Amino acid sequence: MEYFNNRKEKKGSVKNEASGRNGKGQGLCPVSQLCGGCQMLDLEYEKQLRLKQKQVEELLKGLCPVKSIIGMENPFHYRNKVHAVFSQDRRGNTVSGIYQENSHIVVPVDKCMIEDEKADEIIVTIRGMLKSFKIRPYNEDTGYGLLRHVLVRRGFQTGEIMVVLVTASPVFPSKHNFVKALREKHPEITTIIQNINSRGTSMVLGEREQVLYGKGYIVDELCGCRFRISSRSFYQVNPVQTERLYGKALELAGLTGKETVVDAYCGIGTIGIIASRHAGRVIGVELNQDAVKDAISNGKLNGTKNIQFYCNDAGRFLVNMAARGEKADIVIMDPPRSGSTEAFMSSIGKMGAEKVVYVSCNPETLARDLRFMKKLGYKAVEGWAVDMFPATAHVETVCLLSRIK
Numbered sequence: 001m002e003y004f005n006n007r008k009e010k011k012g013s014v015k016n017e018a019s020g021r022n023g024k025g026q027g028l029c030p031v032s033q034l035c036g037g038c039q040m041l042d043l044e045y046e047k048q049l050r051l052k053q054k055q056v057e058e059l060l061k062g063l064c065p066v067k068s069i070i071g072m073e074n075p076f077h078y079r080n081k082v083h084a085v086f087s088q089d090r091r092g093n094t095v096s097g098i099y100q101e102n103s104h105i106v107v108p109v110d111k112c113m114i115e116d117e118k119a120d121e122i123i124v125t126i127r128g129m130l131k132s133f134k135i136r137p138y139n140e141d142t143g144y145g146l147l148r149h150v151l152v153r154r155g156f157q158t159g160e161i162m163v164v165l166v167t168a169s170p171v172f173p174s175k176h177n178f179v180k181a182l183r184e185k186h187p188e189i190t191t192i193i194q195n196i197n198s199r200g201t202s203m204v205l206g207e208r209e210q211v212l213y214g215k216g217y218i219v220d221e222l223c224g225c226r227f228r229i230s231s232r233s234f235y236q237v238n239p240v241q242t243e244r245l246y247g248k249a250l251e252l253a254g255l256t257g258k259e260t261v262v263d264a265y266c267g268i269g270t271i272g273i274i275a276s277r278h279a280g281r282v283i284g285v286e287l288n289q290d291a292v293k294d295a296i297s298n299g300k301l302n303g304t305k306n307i308q309f310y311c312n313d314a315g316r317f318l319v320n321m322a323a324r325g326e327k328a329d330i331v332i333m334d335p336p337r338s339g340s341t342e343a344f345m346s347s348i349g350k351m352g353a354e355k356v357v358y359v360s361c362n363p364e365t366l367a368r369d370l371r372f373m374k375k376l377g378y379k380a381v382e383g384w385a386v387d388m389f390p391a392t393a394h395v396e397t398v399c400l401l402s403r404i405k
Ligand code: SAH
Pocket: 234, 235, 236, 264, 265, 266, 267, 268, 269, 270, 271, 285, 286, 287, 288, 291, 312, 313, 314, 315, 334, 335, 336
């Protein structure tokens, strides 16, 4: 299953299996080869699921039994967050799309098989408006031009839509007219933000923001709770599967209403707030300040009284908790792709947690961490792969670990 480790090398092997539906090797998306984001797009969905299941099984062999993968009914247009980079082609025309894999060349994209269709439409509208407003796309080489990126986020239950215009400088001539014209074309947009990114880095969003219209964030619903999401906070990109993932995570946690739960790497507090309804108390920890602010207001939005959020490195926070002699019954952890740290995991045992629910977006680091947890006396008893990212090679996994008595 090397296929998953290195996108470039393995792209070929998938292509052989998925020779394209029209028989010309073109498949469902004309730019899939240049983009490289959807290595499995032209592979039958059932086959995609089988490959992902196999990958997780192989990586977790001898570490955790894996149940059958949770797939989607409609595996297209699931991404609720869409990002487009703006640039100029050689003839000086404005283009918007995605960076070609491992490069800064922009591949024009109007429609994408996995992105939200309304979000794609809005991006095309914005591109069409630039000329009449004399807004030039930013040129990375010369440093001229204004608009660098557009980010669109859509609440799948609420329909609320956020548009973030990322500009190279704070000076945005005729921005009010631009916003007005955009809203006339897309009255469904609920908030528009200008984000200023003058840095020469590959980060999409800068630190400074100005709300041009609306409340500056969107609200969405998951598992019966409401969540405020701001531009720079992490929020799962596939809401349909997120509900399934969280549902499974909570089922594995098996809360009875009394437990002290740690929600580590909690983002905007989603898992913790949903869990708080079935727990004694919940402690959330997250590194990103904006996400923590969102998490705190999300606690209030849902009337949650038994949850507290802290802005800290999850490892440092847990080491401190353990040193103070604090206890936790269950640790739910959802680290980034790099996985967790030995400091974090070592503290779990010290706090006396009976169960750990590990949510992972990278089965390789999950396998590494499960190996370490085994040494600490935690056995992985059940794992579920969840297809959060159809058409791509990524897969989410949730595992229940139990303390060996
Ligand atoms: N559980 C959340 C977020 C998961 S994504 C959800 O389901 O939406 C992983 C989160 O870990 C991100 O919000 C990221 O900002 C956060 N993070 C990354 N490194 C961290 C660290 N060292 N300590 C705490 N949080 C961290």
